[in-house]
Amino acid sequence: MKKTRKTLIVGNWKMNLNVSQASLLVSRLHKHIEGHRDIEVVLAPSMLDLQPVSLQIDRRRFRLAAQNAYHKDEGAYTGEVSFNMLRDLVHYVIIGHSERRIYFHEDLGEIRDKVSAAVRNDITPILCIGETQVERRAGETKQVLHDQLTTAISNLTTEEVSQMVIAYEPVWAISTFGGEIAKPVDIQREIDFIRSQIEGLHGKQTSKEVRVIYGGSVDDHSARAYLEIDGCDGVLPGSASLNYHKFALIVKAAHRINEEEDGKKEK
Ligand code: PEP
Numbered sequence: 059m060k061k062t063r064k065t066l067i068v069g070n071w072k073m074n075l076n077v078s079q080a081s082l083l084v085s086r087l088h089k090h091i092e093g094h095r096d097i098e099v100v101l102a103p104s105m106l107d108l109q110p111v112s113l114q115i116d117r118r119r120f121r122l123a124a125q126n127a128y129h130k131d132e133g134a135y136t137g138e139v140s141f142n143m144l145r146d147l148v149h150y151v152i153i154g155h156s157e158r159r160i161y162f163h164e165d166l167g168e169i170r171d172k173v174s175a176a177v178r179n180d181i182t183p184i185l186c187i188g189e190t191q192v193e194r195r196a197g198e199t200k201q202v203l204h205d206q207l208t209t210a211i212s213n214l215t216t217e218e219v220s221q222m223v224i225a226y227e228p229v230w231a232i233s234t235f236g237g238e239i240a241k242p243v244d245i246q247r248e249i250d251f252i253r254s255q256i257e258g259l260h261g262k263q264t265s266k267e268v269r270v271i272y273g274g275s276v277d278d279h280s281a282r283a284y285l286e287i288d289g290c291d292g293v294l295p296g297s298a299s300l301n302y303h304k305f306a307l308i309v310k311a312a313h314r315i316n317e318e319e320d321g322k323k324e325k
Pocket of ligand 1: 070072155227231232234274275294296297298
């Protein structure tokens, strides 16, 4: 599949960095990451850091994602922040991250409601799906991906599905849960499966248009191999996104791959 759109690089800062630490990281990212027309760089700071980071970033080079939000638009839900409150602040929201599924017991229905709330509020969902090590060893990967994917998008139209982002994040490959390095060939197979599920539900065109990215201990050494996977539109590094040097190298690697592909096309 030819790359006809921007490569998406999403840095998930998780629950790290207070406001001044976040500001320092952003100024370093400005120094080390050039704007590239072929790359979309998205930063996902904590909820607290979103507002100050939004005032600091060069919006031509960086976009923002929230790491979570509550599915109701407003009301008596003490301690929560709604998608509605985030709509002018962020382009994206990460939904269904394995840390939220596992530590905060978010179930399939709750994740479906969050995906609907994001779309309702004009925020693009980055839906994370992936199997645990136990599920993988039991041969249940495809069933898990099927269930997580089909439930999450069950309220969306074809048009809405085509505009979302799906992040394949096998739980066993995420640094938090062991960080086993996934083989690109295995990731290729599951990305193909995800697109085939979308094709079955929403047709071939949508399965080509939907962006599918990979996350799981991606760093400056491994990024290239994942970015070269056919049909992989980007990567979602967690730990490596807290290191400006590594994160900048990931962006560079993505840009270089695109330049090489353009060079091949011209010949
Ligand atoms: C993540 O935060 O989704 C992630 C994949 O983290 P890490 O890169 O640290 O494994």
